Amino acid sequence: MDGMIAMLPAPLQKLSSHIDFQGQKVAERTYQVILTIAGIVGFFVGFWTQQLSYAIHIVMGASAFTALIILPPWPFLFRKNPIVWQVPTEEQEETSSASPPAESSAKKDDKKKKEPKKTK
Amino acid sequence: MHNVLSRANALLAFTLWVMAAVTAACFLSTVFLDYTVPSQITVKDIKVRSIVDYATDDQQADLATLSFNLKVDFTRIFNWNVKQLFVYLVAEYKSKVNEVNQVVLWDRIVERGERVVMDEIGVKTKYYFLDDGTNLLKHDNVTFVLRYNVIPNAGYLRLVQSTNQIVVPFPTTYSTTRRS
Numbered sequence: 066m067d068g069m070i071a072m073l074p075a076p077l078q079k080l081s082s083h084i085d086f087q088g089q090k091v092a093e094r095t096y097q098v099i100l101t102i103a104g105i106v107g108f109f110v111g112f113w114t115q116q117l118s119y120a121i122h123i124v125m126g127a128s129a130f131t132a133l134i135i136l137p138p139w140p141f142l143f144r145k146n147p148i149v150w151q152v153p154t155e156e157q158e159e160t161s162s163a164s165p166p167a168e169s170s171a172k173k174d175d176k177k178k179k180e181p182k183k184t185k
Numbered sequence: 186m187h188n189v190l191s192r193a194n195a196l197l198a199f200t201l202w203v204m205a206a207v208t209a210a211c212f213l214s215t216v217f218l219d220y221t222v223p224s225q226i227t228v229k230d231i232k233v234r235s236i237v238d239y240a241t242d243d244q245q246a247d248l249a250t251l252s253f254n255l256k257v258d259f260t261r262i263f264n265w266n267v268k269q270l271f272v273y274l275v276a277e278y279k280s281k282v283n284e285v286n287q288v289v290l291w292d293r294i295v296e297r298g299e300r301v302v303m304d305e306i307g308v309k310t311k312y313y314f315l316d317d318g319t320n321l322l323k324h325d326n327v328t329f330v331l332r333y334n335v336i337p338n339a340g341y342l343r344l345v346q347s348t349n350q351i352v353v354p355f356p357t358t359y360s361t362t363r364r365s
Contacts, residue, residue, distance in 0.1 A: 066190060082189035089186040096196050104203040108210050115265040117338050120207050128200040135196065136189050 081138070088143025092135040099134075103127030212339040215266040224257035224331045224347040226274070231353065232360035233322050238315075247321035249314040249355065252307050253291075257331065257347065259301040270295040271334040272303075274310075278327045280320035288314055295333075324355040 070078060084092065103124050111120030138144060186192055231251045238246035259270060273292035280286055290310040295301055314321075321327070331347040 083187055092192060093186055093195065096199055100199055100203045104207050108207050111207070111211065111265055112214060115263075117208070117211055117265045120211070121204060124200065124204050124207060128196065132193070132196055135192055138189070 084138045084143035085146050085148060087146040088138075092143055096131045096135055099127055099131045100124070208339045211266050212337070215264050215337070216340060218264065220262050220335055220343060220345045221348055222257060222259060222261060224255065224349050226329050226331060226349065226351050227254045228329055228351065228353050229253070231356060233356050234361075235319065235322075235359050236315075241317055243318065245319055247316040247319050249316075249321050250310070251290075251314070252309050253305075253329070255303055255305045255308060255331070257303045259295055259303070259333075262335065263297050263301060266337045266339060267297060268336045268338055269297060271336065273332055275330050275332055276314060276327055277330065278320070278324055280316070280318065282318065286316070286320075288312075290314055321355055322359065323357050326352055327355055328352050 103126075107120035107123035107127075110123060111117050134142075186195060228251050231249060234248045234250070236246055236248045237244060253274070255274070257272075259272075262270065271292065272295055274290045276288045276290055278286050290312055291308060292311065293303075295303075328350055330350040333345055333347070335343040335345060337343070
């Protein structure tokens with residue numbers, strides 16, 4: 066699947082389809098409720114009309130409808146509760162940047178080293 | 186459920202679950218129904234010929250030809266779990282060697298939505314009514330019965346026998362005249 070995604074054009078790959086944790090819960094409950102109701106309705110429609118194809122078409126139609134609701138990451142449905150990450154403290158940053166000293170982090174370290182000198 | 190592919194996967198899986206449940210419910214709603222219908226069979230123009238048959242020891246076999254009328258209404262059978270019927274006419278008789286001989290003489294597939302009421306007159310048999318010996322001549326109890334398989338959308342292949350059957354005595358002399 067990842068290989069197929071890698072074949073997509075670059076602008077498409079950048080599209081984010083992620084939804085937050087609360088959104089995942091809501092989405093799962095949404096398709097469960099809609100499809101179960103559609104299955105029950107479809108059974109009775111098929112029983113009254115004596116056509117099994119009507120029942121199956123109702124379930125498939127409900128599935129397509131549910132796909133419209135839950136597949137796109139609608140911001141007003143599934144992105145209302147974004148995760149608030151904690152702001153990293155300075156100590157953690159020093160320990161993490163200690164092992165691989167990249168250029169950018171090295172500059173930050175210099176600044177940090179200079180700052181406490183000023184306070185002293 | 187975090188990205189679009191896993192959501193599509195979950196949705197497809199649950200859709201298939203629901204469809205399987207609806208299909209199983211359809212099967213359960215029809216499994217105890219009665220599928221037997223009455224039929225009217227009349228057999229006429231029975232002729233028995235003696236033919237040479239090198240496959241049997243006595244090298245003589247009885248070949249019967251006949252035509253029949255069939256009147257049967259399958260409308261009641263076709264509920265929402267029936268795709269088609271496989272209808273066939275069976276001749277059953279007892280011989281010295283075999284307790285039960287069953288010969289299929291004619292069959293037809295009856296599909297849903299097509300001609301499900303049959304009123305056939307003067308139908309010739311589709312398959313040979315060939316005995317493996319010389320038991321058909323003077324046989325006084327050849328039973329003709331209509332059977333059909335019910336091919337469902339979901340469930341098992343049901344075999345039903347129509348309620349009516351007829352018993353026909355066979356001719357006492359061989360027919361030698363050629364049919365025009």
